[in-house]
Amino acid sequence: xxxxxxxxxxxxxxxxxxIALAVIMAVFTILSNGLFISSRNIANLLNQxxxxxxxxxxxxxxxxxxxxxxxxxxxxxFLGAVAAxxxxxxxWPVWLTIxxxxxxxxxxxxxTAFPVAQLGIPAFVASLAGWLIYRGALMLVTAATGTIIxxxxxxxxxxxxxxxxxxxxxxxxxxxHKTTLLLGAVAIVLFIIGxxxxxxxxxxxxxxxxSTGLFTAKLLFISVVLGFITxxxxxxxxxxxxxxxxxxxxxxxxxxxxxxxxxxxxxxVGGNPEAAELSGxxxxxxTMAVFASMGFLAALSGILxxxxxxxxxxxxxxxxxxxxxxxxxIGGVSxxxxxxxxxxxxxxxLVYMSLMNGMNLLGTDISLQYIIRGLVLLFAVIFDVMTRKxxx
Amino acid sequence: MSDNxxxxxxxxxxxxxxxxxxxxxxxxxxxxxxxxxxxxGAGKSTLMKVLxxxxxxxxxxxxxxxxxxxxxFSGIHDSEKAGIGIIYQELALVPEMMVYENLMLGHEIRRxxxxxxxxxxxxxxxxxxxxxxxxxxxxxxxxxxxxxQQLVEIAKALSRNVSLLILDEPTAALxxxxxxxxxxxLRLLKSQGVTCIMISHKLKExxxxxxxxxxxxxxxxxxxxxxxxxxxxxxxxxxxxxGRSIENIYPPRTTKPSDEILLEVHNWSAFDVNLGRQVLNxxxxxxxxxxVVGLSGLVGSGRTxxxxxxxxxxxGYITTGEMIFKGKKQVFRHPRHAIRAGLAYxxxxxxxxxLVLIQSxxxxxxxxxxxxxxxxxxxxxxxxxxxxxxxVRSLSIKTPGxxxxxxxxxxxxxxKVSVAKWLFVGPDLLIFDEPTRGIDxxxxxxxxxxxxxLVAKGMSILMxxxxxxxxxxxxxxxxxxxxxxxxxxxxxxxxxxxAVMRLATxx
Numbered sequence: 001x002x003x004x005x006x007x008x009x010x011x012x013x014x015x016x017x018x019i020a021l022a023v024i025m026a027v028f029t030i031l032s033n034g035l036f037i038s039s040r041n042i043a044n045l046l047n048q049x050x051x052x053x054x055x056x057x058x059x060x061x062x063x064x065x066x067x068x069x070x071x072x073x074x075x076x077x078f079l080g081a082v083a084a085x086x087x088x089x090x091x092w093p094v095w096l097t098i099x100x101x102x103x104x105x106x107x108x109x110x111x112t113a114f115p116v117a118q119l120g121i122p123a124f125v126a127s128l129a130g131w132l133i134y135r136g137a138l139m140l141v142t143a144a145t146g147t148i149i150x151x152x153x154x155x156x157x158x159x160x161x162x163x164x165x166x167x168x169x170x171x172x173x174x175x176x177h178k179t180t181l182l183l184g185a186v187a188i189v190l191f192i193i194g195x196x197x198x199x200x201x202x203x204x205x206x207x208x209x210x211s212t213g214l215f216t217a218k219l220l221f222i223s224v225v226l227g228f229i230t231x232x233x234x235x236x237x238x239x240x241x242x243x244x245x246x247x248x249x250x251x252x253x254x255x256x257x258x259x260x261x262x263x264x265x266x267x268x269v270g271g272n273p274e275a276a277e278l279s280g281x282x283x284x285x286x287t288m289a290v291f292a293s294m295g296f297l298a299a300l301s302g303i304l305x306x307x308x309x310x311x312x313x314x315x316x317x318x319x320x321x322x323x324x325x326x327x328x329x330i331g332g333v334s335x336x337x338x339x340x341x342x343x344x345x346x347x348x349x350l351v352y353m354s355l356m357n358g359m360n361l362l363g364t365d366i367s368l369q370y371i372i373r374g375l376v377l378l379f380a381v382i383f384d385v386m387t388r389k390x391x392x
Numbered sequence: 393m394s395d396n397x398x399x400x401x402x403x404x405x406x407x408x409x410x411x412x413x414x415x416x417x418x419x420x421x422x423x424x425x426x427x428x429x430x431x432x433g434a435g436k437s438t439l440m441k442v443l444x445x446x447x448x449x450x451x452x453x454x455x456x457x458x459x460x461x462x463x464x465f466s467g468i469h470d471s472e473k474a475g476i477g478i479i480y481q482e483l484a485l486v487p488e489m490m491v492y493e494n495l496m497l498g499h500e501i502r503r504x505x506x507x508x509x510x511x512x513x514x515x516x517x518x519x520x521x522x523x524x525x526x527x528x529x530x531x532x533x534x535x536x537x538x539x540x541q542q543l544v545e546i547a548k549a550l551s552r553n554v555s556l557l558i559l560d561e562p563t564a565a566l567x568x569x570x571x572x573x574x575x576x577x578l579r580l581l582k583s584q585g586v587t588c589i590m591i592s593h594k595l596k597e598x599x600x601x602x603x604x605x606x607x608x609x610x611x612x613x614x615x616x617x618x619x620x621x622x623x624x625x626x627x628x629x630x631x632x633x634x635g636r637s638i639e640n641i642y643p644p645r646t647t648k649p650s651d652e653i654l655l656e657v658h659n660w661s662a663f664d665v666n667l668g669r670q671v672l673n674x675x676x677x678x679x680x681x682x683x684v685v686g687l688s689g690l691v692g693s694g695r696t697x698x699x700x701x702x703x704x705x706x707x708g709y710i711t712t713g714e715m716i717f718k719g720k721k722q723v724f725r726h727p728r729h730a731i732r733a734g735l736a737y738x739x740x741x742x743x744x745x746x747l748v749l750i751q752s753x754x755x756x757x758x759x760x761x762x763x764x765x766x767x768x769x770x771x772x773x774x775x776x777x778x779x780x781x782x783x784v785r786s787l788s789i790k791t792p793g794x795x796x797x798x799x800x801x802x803x804x805x806x807x808k809v810s811v812a813k814w815l816f817v818g819p820d821l822l823i824f825d826e827p828t829r830g831i832d833x834x835x836x837x838x839x840x841x842x843x844x845x846l847v848a849k850g851m852s853i854l855m856x857x858x859x860x861x862x863x864x865x866x867x868x869x870x871x872x873x874x875x876x877x878x879x880x881x882x883x884x885x886x887x888x889x890x891a892v893m894r895l896a897t898x899x
Contacts (some may be wrong), residue, residue, distance in 0.1 A: 205781060205794065207793060259770055259771055259773070260769050260770050260771060261762040261766050261769050261771060262769065264762055265762070267748075268748050268755070272745065272747070272749065274744065275744075275745045275747055277706050277727060278739060278746070279760040279813070280704075280726075280730075280732075338751070339750065
């Protein structure tokens with residue numbers, strides 16, 4: 001018990017986020033008489049989170065290297081409209097449309113990065129210019145048609161569809177999505193194996209680790225939570241394509257940031273750009289790469305959002321960038337640079353969207369919703385700064 | 393009333409896991425210049441932070457008696473009000489603002505709701521006169537040299553009516569001239585009745601100025617020496633600081649440089665586009681394999697500019713001239729090209745641009761050579777950790793583990809991490825800018841030993857240093873830089889400090 005307390009105290013920042021998420025979910029569950037935690041609503045919540053979480057992952061890296069990208073909201077709206085036009089007016093196949101949009105997004109990221117990396121223009125200004133330009137571009141392409149309805153079933157499945165149940169059976173758990181259960185089980189097993197091998201490695205180098213008892217308890221706890229989420233999802237339509245994409249993005253970015261050379265370089269540039277440059281790291285190239293990834297993810301976010309609405313509207317993407325920035329900060333990214341994780345920003349996005357979803361369920365007035373979201377963001381950042389101070 | 397302006401009694405200050413100060417007693421007499429010496433991590437800065445209220449009175453044990461009265465500060469404002477002024481190593485001036493604005497920052501003189509500029513300038517002139525600094529009060533701070541900035545900082549403290557002035561390594565970044573000047577100013581302040589506490593690593597200047605010297609070691613007071621009563625010299629101080637006497641400050645080198653020339657630089661010039669001035673002018677020099685070449689010169693003479701212009705030119709100077717490295721004509725357009733070719737540069741300011749302080753020892757060590765621990769762009773954690781463990785062991789970096797953040801290490805251990813980073817790259821030539829700046833005597837000796845080991849293995853070192861004894865003690869040959877050009881070459885065996893100084897001041 002003593003160890004548990006010290007561990008909690010030491011990692012209050014990291015665990016605080018999870019605790020906050022759990023508390024928010026519990027409160028809304030109680031206030032909504034269980035409606036919040038219902039299978040249908042959780043599935044809905046995760047689908048809502050998708051396009052913001054994807055942006056937040058990219059934004060986290062941008063903030064880690066001490067920049068900001070305000071252009072991504074309208075960029076994702078604009079690229080969503082481009083996708084809609086490609087599908088409905090040019091009659092392009094879905095795969096080609098997606099490829100085009102992702103490519104355009106990556107190029108747009110590079111265009112934003114160029115003045116920042118090569119000419120030293122503050123990212124705030126460069127991306128503010130992008131914000132204006134993409135807003136205009138979105139209005140321009142939707143001017144003739146207004147909202148563009150996308151009738152394409154397979155494209156819309158990205159935002160609304162669920163993975164097929166490969167093991168559908170009328171006799172064994174008939175109303176449960178078996179493929180989702182299986183995926184959940186695989187995830188739990190992989191998680192446990194990963195944790196155990198990680199712990200063994202840490203022990204080898206005399207890192208501080210949890211005691212065996214507490215470690216087992218932690219594994220058990222997280223496995224139960226994962227299992228519970230899986231069970232809830234499996235009880236509705238199973239796992240949605242949005243969740244699959246979101247989890248894939250987080251996993252890929254987690255791998256890149258934690259295990260690759262370029263990931264190390266990104267954090268070094270964020271931690272001390274001058275030292276990074278003098279250690280032989282091409283800071284300009286890293287900056288270009290991080291913004292390009294942001295643009296790519298903005299395009300992905302645009303696809304998710306357009307597919308979810310089954311249409312592209314002239315207002316799409318409005319304030320997405322602010323939501324993503326808020327989610328990143330709630331997820332623990334440091335404005336001073338060099339600190340922040342993509343898993344953190346996923347949890348940040350979940351916290352943020354849970355608030356929105358929960359308040360909508362309760363019928364909270366929209367004006368009050370904004371105020372509460374603002375207060376939560378403020379509290380999260382204050383909490384972050386306080387815990388960091390105490391550590392050092 | 394006693395003649396002690398300050399008595400700190402039984403001060404104990406603990407951080408999680410460390411006892412930084414352990415029952416420290418520290419007494420300062422009114423009107424004296426009192427030096428506080430000790431190795432890095434001995435607790436000097438912590439003690440001064442306790443005194444100035446950075447650590448509020450609730451966070452330590454013991455009592456502080458100022459002017460015969462017990463005081464309890466909750467913050468730096470309280471200590472300022474009580475007449476204590478503290479000047480940190482890193483200056484707290486606003487570079488873009490003018491001298492007088494900086495002097496009166498937070499204490500602006502007002503007339504009604506507007507600022508009374510003429511009165512402020514008049515007051516500023518008065519203050520500048522007290523530190524004998526003749527600069528225009530309307531000059532911008534960034535246009536002043538570091539030595540003058542230091543004096544502005546002191547004048548600023550004086551404007552707050554300090555009776556006890558604390559200086560934390562005021563001369564660390566100053567050249568010899570500015571050091572002398574600063575010491576003169578301290579004597580002047582003493583004559584005006586200001587008591588000074590100075591922390592310093594430079595024992596020579598301590599002996600020059602101090603009337604009383606307190607030595608701290610491992611968070612404890614070792615002794616307080618009175619210059620009038622006690623026999624005090626450098627050897628004695630070092631003995632108290634490290635708890636043993638160091639016979640040789642510079643370990644002897646057994647190997648000789650080979651005849652093979654590794655680096656040749658001909659007519660090397662560099663123009664700084666941002667400053668719009670020539671920073672290097674027709675520099676010619678060479679470095680042999682297995683040789684330690686000292687690059688001496690005053691701060692601002694162009695030593696660091698020379699190193700950086702050769703090492704991939706990160707400042708974007710326009711360079712002309714020829715550089716032949718390992719027999720090949722080279723121009724490196726980015727540090728990574730230089731590193732790949734076998735040239736490394738350890739910066740003079742490891743905190744600012746040498747290390748990523750918020751990252752672990754492990755990540756810092758492999759930063760410049762991640763290819764060495766990765767395959768297809770994926771880092772092999774095992775290899776990376778093993779590599780870090782090996783360096784921590786071979787350079788005896790004092791740390792609980794390789795996951796420790798570099799910002800939590802002492803200066804000497806940080807410098808070793810910086811060395812490890814470059815050793816892992818395995819360069820042929822290491823440009824070592826101020827290898828022992830701000831690190832304690834024991835760690836210095838270790839760095840010197842490492843340098844000797846490296847040249848024994850055939851590596852060459854180009855050592856930039858402001859400390860003349862170090863240049864003389866460690867180099868095989870010495871080049872002296874002044875005003876962006878090399879003013880002379882000396883054989884270290886026969887060179888004297890005076891000879892180097894003469895060349896360094898040649899304009």
